[in-house]
Amino acid sequence: MEATVGSANTIGKLNSEAPVSKATANYKEQAAGKTVGIPFVEHPKMSMRDVQVYYGDKQAIFDVGLDIGKNEVVAMIGPSGCGKSTFLRCLNRMNDTIDICRVEGSLKLEELDIYDPKLDVVPLRARVGMVFQKPNPFPKSIYDNVAYGPRIHGLVSRKSELDEIVETSLRRAGLWEEVKDRLLSPGTGLSGGQQQRLCIARTIAVSPEVILMDEPCSALDPIATAKIEELIAELSANFTIAIVTHSMQQAARVSDRTAYFHLGKLIEVNETEKVFTNPDHELTEAYITGRFG
Amino acid sequence: MNTSSLLLTIVVLIAVAYFFGRRRSVSLADTSQGGYRNLNSLPFYYGTLTALWCGIPALLVVALWLVFDNTIIDSLILAQLPEPVRALPDGELGLVLNSIKNLAAENMTAGDPEPYVVAAADSLNRITAISQMAMAVLGLTLGMSLAVFSWFRIQPQQKARLQVEKVFKFILLSCASIAILTTVGIVFSVIFESLRFFQAVPFTEFIFGTHWSPQMAIRADQVGSSGAFGIIPLFTGTLLISAIALIVAVPTGLMTAIYLSEYASSTVRSIVKPLLEVLAGIPTVVYGFFAALTIAPLIRDGGAWTFEFLGLQMAISSESALAAGLVMGVMIIPFVSSLSDDVINAVPQALRDGSFGLGATRSETIKQVVLPAALPGIVGSVLLAASRAIGETMIVVMAAGLAANLTANPLESVTTVTVQIVTLLVGDQEFDSPKTLAAFALGLMLFIVTLALNYLALHVVKKYREQYE
Numbered sequence: 228m229e230a231t232v233g234s235a236n237t238i239g240k241l242n243s244e245a246p247v248s249k250a251t252a253n254y255k256e257q258a259a260g261k262t263v264g265i266p267f268v269e270h271p272k273m274s275m276r277d278v279q280v281y282y283g284d285k286q287a288i289f290d291v292g293l294d295i296g297k298n299e300v301v302a303m304i305g306p307s308g309c310g311k312s313t314f315l316r317c318l319n320r321m322n323d324t325i326d327i328c329r330v331e332g333s334l335k336l337e338e339l340d341i342y343d344p345k346l347d348v349v350p351l352r353a354r355v356g357m358v359f360q361k362p363n364p365f366p367k368s369i370y371d372n373v374a375y376g377p378r379i380h381g382l383v384s385r386k387s388e389l390d391e392i393v394e395t396s397l398r399r400a401g402l403w404e405e406v407k408d409r410l411l412s413p414g415t416g417l418s419g420g421q422q423q424r425l426c427i428a429r430t431i432a433v434s435p436e437v438i439l440m441d442e443p444c445s446a447l448d449p450i451a452t453a454k455i456e457e458l459i460a461e462l463s464a465n466f467t468i469a470i471v472t473h474s475m476q477q478a479a480r481v482s483d484r485t486a487y488f489h490l491g492k493l494i495e496v497n498e499t500e501k502v503f504t505n506p507d508h509e510l511t512e513a514y515i516t517g518r519f520g
Numbered sequence: 521m522n523t524s525s526l527l528l529t530i531v532v533l534i535a536v537a538y539f540f541g542r543r544r545s546v547s548l549a550d551t552s553q554g555g556y557r558n559l560n561s562l563p564f565y566y567g568t569l570t571a572l573w574c575g576i577p578a579l580l581v582v583a584l585w586l587v588f589d590n591t592i593i594d595s596l597i598l599a600q601l602p603e604p605v606r607a608l609p610d611g612e613l614g615l616v617l618n619s620i621k622n623l624a625a626e627n628m629t630a631g632d633p634e635p636y637v638v639a640a641a642d643s644l645n646r647i648t649a650i651s652q653m654a655m656a657v658l659g660l661t662l663g664m665s666l667a668v669f670s671w672f673r674i675q676p677q678q679k680a681r682l683q684v685e686k687v688f689k690f691i692l693l694s695c696a697s698i699a700i701l702t703t704v705g706i707v708f709s710v711i712f713e714s715l716r717f718f719q720a721v722p723f724t725e726f727i728f729g730t731h732w733s734p735q736m737a738i739r740a741d742q743v744g745s746s747g748a749f750g751i752i753p754l755f756t757g758t759l760l761i762s763a764i765a766l767i768v769a770v771p772t773g774l775m776t777a778i779y780l781s782e783y784a785s786s787t788v789r790s791i792v793k794p795l796l797e798v799l800a801g802i803p804t805v806v807y808g809f810f811a812a813l814t815i816a817p818l819i820r821d822g823g824a825w826t827f828e829f830l831g832l833q834m835a836i837s838s839e840s841a842l843a844a845g846l847v848m849g850v851m852i853i854p855f856v857s858s859l860s861d862d863v864i865n866a867v868p869q870a871l872r873d874g875s876f877g878l879g880a881t882r883s884e885t886i887k888q889v890v891l892p893a894a895l896p897g898i899v900g901s902v903l904l905a906a907s908r909a910i911g912e913t914m915i916v917v918m919a920a921g922l923a924a925n926l927t928a929n930p931l932e933s934v935t936t937v938t939v940q941i942v943t944l945l946v947g948d949q950e951f952d953s954p955k956t957l958a959a960f961a962l963g964l965m966l967f968i969v970t971l972a973l974n975y976l977a978l979h980v981v982k983k984y985r986e987q988y989e
C-alpha cells in the first residue's frame with residue numbers, strides 16, 4: 228500500500244517471533260525516523276497510514292501509521308503536547324469541529340474511508356464512539372443521558388426497548404447498582420467518577436464498534452480509576468478500544484499494545500509488556516524511565 | 521474665599537498630606553535589608569491614611585456647611601425684618617426674601633426697593649461673606665490639624681493598610697446604599713401618592729374597572745367629565761402590544777443567536793453582531809416615527825385592501841396595536857439575540873463534543889444539549905426583553921394612539937399603562953387632583969407587575985438550575 232508497509236519487519240501478527248536481525252533492523256529504522264516495533268496487524272479494525280495533521284500552518288502529526296486490531300486495547304502514551312489527542316480525534320473526525328484543523332493520509336474503519344469527503348460523519352461516530360478527558364454529562368437526567376444516543380439514531384421503537392438498553396449500558400458501565408433508584412435525577416449531580424462511567428454508558432448505549440478514550444481517568448481519584456480500568460478490561464471483550472493516558476501503570480494494566488508518540492511522530496508500537504520492560508527505541512526508554520515527559 | 525477655590529485648596533492639602541505621610545513612613549522604615557521590612561504596611565498606605573484624615577473631615581465640614589447655611593442665613597435675615605413684614609403670609613414673605621437676594625446679588629429689582637429691603641440685602645451680603653470665611657477657616661484648620669495629628673501617629677507597627685481598607689470598604693458600602701435608598705425612597709413616595717389616590721377612587725374600581733377616561737371636571741359646571749379610572753383596558757393594551765412584540769422578537773432573536781453562535785463563521789459573526797447591537801442603540805423616538813409614518817399606514821392600507829378583497833366591511837384605524845407591537849419587536853430583537861448568544865456561547869464545548877461524539881448532528885446537538893443547557897440564560901434574556909416592551913412608551917404614543925379601548929384586536933388602537941402615565945402628568949392639572957394622582961397608582965401597579973414577573977423568572981430559572989447543575 229504505502230512505503231511504511233513495505234518494510235517487512237514491521238508487518239506481522241501480534242505475536243510474530245522476532246528474527247535475529249531485529250535489533251539491527253530496528254536500529255536502522257530508528258535512524259531513519261520510522262516507527263519501530265509492530266504498528267501493523269493482520270485484519271485490523273482500524274488502519275491508519277501516512278497520517279498528517281495540521282493546525283493552520285503548524286503540523287501536529289507527522290507520517291503516523293498504525294493499526295488497531297479487532298477487540299484490541301491500544302494505549303497511546305507520550306509527553307504532553309505530542310499529539311495523542313489530535314491523533315485520537317482523527318479516528319472519528321472529531322477534529323472537524325476545529326476550523327483550522329486539516330487531516331491528510333488514509334484512515335480506514337474496516338473498508339470505510341473515514342475521510343471520504345462524501346462520508347456522513349453521523350453513522351461513523353455511531354460506530355466509533357468517544358469518551359472525553361473531563362466527564363461531560365448532558366444537563367439531563369441519568370436516564371436521558373444514556374437514552375440520548377439510541378434516541379437520535381432511532382435504535383429503538385418502544386419504551387421498553389429503551390429501558391432495556393439503558394439498563395444494560397449502565398450495568399456494563401458498572402453504574403447500575405449506584406443509580407438504579409434515581410434514574411430521573413440529573414446526571415450532573417453524580418460524582419466525578421460516576422459521571423465518567425455515565426459517559427461511558429452513554430457511549431456504549433449506541434453499541435459502537437470502537438471506543439476512543441482521551442485520558443478518561445485524569446479527573447478521577449484512584450478508586451474511581453480502578454473501577455474504570457476494570458470496566459475497560461471487561462469492555463475489551465466486545466469492543467475495540469484506543470485509550471490515551473498519562474499513567475504508564477494504567478497503560479500497562481489495560482492495554483494489549485502501547486504506542487509511544489513524541490513530537491507528533493509515532494516512535495514505537497509494541498506489545499505493552501515489551502514497551503514497559505524492554506523498549507526498542509531509546510526515546511521510549513527515556514520516557515518510561517522518567518527521564519523526560 | 522469662594523467654594524470652588526476652597527475645594528481646590530483642600531485637594532492640594534490632601535496631596536500634601538499624602539506626600540508627607542508617605543515620606544514619614546519611609547523615613548521610619550528600616551531599609552538595611554532592602555525593601556520596607558519593618559513597616560506593617562507599604563508606604564502608600566501611610567500616605568493614604570494621612571490624606572484620608574485630612575480630606576474626609578474637611579470635605580465633610582464643607583458639605584454640611586453648604587447644606588445648612590442657606591436656611592440658617594435665611595432665618596437670620598428674616599429675624600432682622602420689621603415686625604409687620606414678618607407677619608406676612610409665607611408666600612409673600614418668600615417674595616420679599618427673593619427681592620432681598622436679588623438686590624444683594626446686584627440684580628435688578630422691580631421698582632424702588634423699600635429701605636428695609638436695602639438694609640436686609642446689606643446684612644445678607646455681610647453674613648454670607650462671614651459664613652464663607654468661617655467655612656474655609658473651619659474646614660482647612662480641621663483638615664490640617666487632623667493631618668498633622670495622624671502624621672505624628674505614624675509608627676512602623678501601625679496597621680495602616682487595615683485602616684485604609686476599612687475606610688474604602690465604608691465608602692463602597694455607602695455608594696451601594698445610595699442606589700438602594702433611592703429605590704426605597706421612590707417606592708415609598710409612589711405608595712403614599714397612590715394611597716391618596718385610593719382615597720378619591722376606590723381600589724376595587726381601579727383594579728376591576730373596564731373603563732378608563734381620566735378627564736375630570738376642573739370647574740363644577742363642566743359637562744361629561746366624571747372621570748373613570750378602570751385600569752383593565754390599559755393592562756390589556758400593554759399585554760397586547762408586548763405580546764406582539766415578543767412574538768416578533770423571541771423567535772427572531774433566538775434564531776439569530778443560534779445562527780451566530782453555532783453556524784456563522786467568525787468573520788460573519790464579527791460583522792453581524794455589532795450591526796445587531798446598533799439596533800439597540802437607535803433612540804426609541806426614531807422607532808416611534810418609523811412605526812407611525814411607515815408601518816401603521818402600511819398596515820392600514822394593506823388591511824383595507826384585504827378586507828375589500830374579502831368583501832368585508834371593516835374600518836381599520838391608522839393607529840394600531842399591531843404597528844406599535846411589530847416595531848417594538850424589532851427594537852427588542854437585539855436584547856434577545858445578544859444575550860442569548862452570550863449564554864449559548866457560554867455552554868461548554870465539552871458538552872457539544874460529547875454529543876457529536878455520539879454521532880448527533882449539529883441540529884440535534886443544539887436542540888437537545890445546547891439549548892437546554894442555556895435555557896436559564898435564555899429565559900432571562902426573554903424576560904429582559906419583556907420588561908423593555910412593557911416599559912416602552914414612545915413607540916406606543918406615536919403608533920398605537922391614546923384611546924383606551926378594551927380589545928384583543930391588534931388592528932384597533934389601544935393604549936398602555938406607561939403612555940397613560942405620561943398623558944396624565946403633562947398638561948396643567950393641579951397636582952393633587954385624582955387625575956394626576958392616578959399616575960402614581962398606575963406606576964405602582966406597573967412596578968408590582970414587573971416585580972412579580974422578575975420574581976417568577978428568577979424562581980423558574982433557579983428551579984431549573986438546581987435540577988441541572
Ligand SMILES: Nc1ncnc2c1ncn2[C@@H]1O[C@H](COP(=O)(O)OP(=O)(O)OP(=O)(O)O)[C@@H](O)[C@H]1O
Nearest residue numbers: 282287305306307308309310311312313314325327
Ligand atoms: N485546537 C488547536 N489549535 C491549534 N493547535 C492545536 C489545537 N489543539 C492542539 N494543538 C496543538 O497540537 C499539538 C498536539 O496537541 P494535542 O492536544 O494532540 O497533544 P496531547 O498529546 O493530547 O497533549 P496532552 O497530553 O497534554 O493532552 C500541540 O502542539 C498543540 O499545541
Ligand SMILES: [Mg+2]
Nearest residue numbers: 311312313441
Ligand atoms: Mg490530550
